[in-house]
Amino acid sequence: MNLHGRDTGPSPFPPVVLICLILTLLTSFLSDVVEGNYSNGLCDWSGSGLTEDPNNRLVRQLYFQCPRGHVTWSFPTSAIRITFKKSNSDRNFLACFKTSASSSGVNIYRETQQSLKLLVVLESLEKPGMLNDGKEHRTVVNTGASEIHCISSENGKATLFLEASSYNLGIVKQVMDLNYILEPLPSDQPEKKWEDCKPCNDTEIMRSFCSSDFAVKSSMRDVMHDSISQEAYIDLSISHVFRQRDHIFTPASHSRYSGVVVKPLRCGVQWGEGHFLMMGSLVLGEAHLGCSPRYSQARRIAMDLTERGLNECDMDEIIHLGQDKRHTRL
Numbered sequence: 001m002n003l004h005g006r007d008t009g010p011s012p013f014p015p016v017v018l019i020c021l022i023l024t025l026l027t028s029f030l031s032d033v034v035e036g037n038y039s040n041g042l043c044d045w046s047g048s049g050l051t052e053d054p055n056n057r058l059v060r061q062l063y064f065q066c067p068r069g070h071v072t073w074s075f076p077t078s079a080i081r082i083t084f085k086k087s088n089s090d091r092n093f094l095a096c097f098k099t100s101a102s103s104s105g106v107n108i109y110r111e112t113q114q115s116l117k118l119l120v121v122l123e124s125l126e127k128p129g130m131l132n133d134g135k136e137h138r139t140v141v142n143t144g145a146s147e148i149h150c151i152s153s154e155n156g157k158a159t160l161f162l163e164a165s166s167y168n169l170g171i172v173k174q175v176m177d178l179n180y181i182l183e184p185l186p187s188d189q190p191e192k193k194w195e196d197c198k199p200c201n202d203t204e205i206m207r208s209f210c211s212s213d214f215a216v217k218s219s220m221r222d223v224m225h226d227s228i229s230q231e232a233y234i235d236l237s238i239s240h241v242f243r244q245r246d247h248i249f250t251p252a253s254h255s256r257y258s259g260v261v262v263k264p265l266r267c268g269v270q271w272g273e274g275h276f277l278m279m280g281s282l283v284l285g286e287a288h289l290g291c292s293p294r295y296s297q298a299r300r301i302a303m304d305l306t307e308r309g310l311n312e313c314d315m316d317e318i319i320h321l322g323q324d325k326r327h328t329r330l
Helices: 015-037 202-211 295-307 316-320
Strands: 045-048 060-064 068-074 079-085 093-099 106-111 116-122 127-130 136-139 149-152 157-164 175-184 214-226 231-243 257-264 276-283 286-289
Touching (some): 093 157, 202 276, 202 295, 214 257, 276 295
Parallel strands (some): 045 068, 060 079, 257 286
Antiparallel strands (some): 068 175, 079 157, 093 175, 106 116, 106 157, 214 231, 214 276, 276 286
């Protein structure tokens, strides 16, 4: 007799065969999921719970082999498992991530074979409640947002488990933004304490201009030293953007851009007068400053390497910027 109390007759498959068939189909399904998502080209993912079947409680599987990327999950429902693996390598590594301060609606765990460890609570931006006088108030219950969290891999893999929080704000949109980066274990890399601080030579300046996530002509408005994060935050007034990734610099007045770049505090960054060619990489949503020669020095290097045919990319924009007023506009 089945669950509804009606006798439907004998099953067309013996019990053992039926179990084997189910296991085979499940294995095939999981294999398709893995093969369909485990791709060197998959670095970023964005999705919405609004497109999910509310009756489907399956955990979405994401697999990343890129050194860095971004995940956006809006209207989160059910859960997502993110597995990180370094491409073509079984060596262990650190998977570091940071969520935006505005993220909400998700709890993030580190998953191992034995357990789940809660790392970040993003219950909601605003949780309504009632004061003693009957008036409504709202509280923030985020824990760990905007902090960098790192987990070490096991057998060449690291896994995060993202669970949609049970608290639902209804019509209020909840979004979880997460940036990640995969880095070598400290024991696998040489001491780099001062490597980020040393001045760049001509070749390094050229290669940085050709390949950095951002390259801008700018002046310093202010430098703030943060002893807690051990970072120096440099506020920039940008007169020309050669390149930027993910719109990290925002339009300001008088056809200029503004933004903040960071440098390790140990480098002793101080405010300097004049214009600089500032270049660097985007790491966990922050613009990390690399080579930053004075613009006059960068222009001289660009002219010299171009004349000798040693430039690895077109550097004419550095050379001719400012010679025509049309070049000064962004």
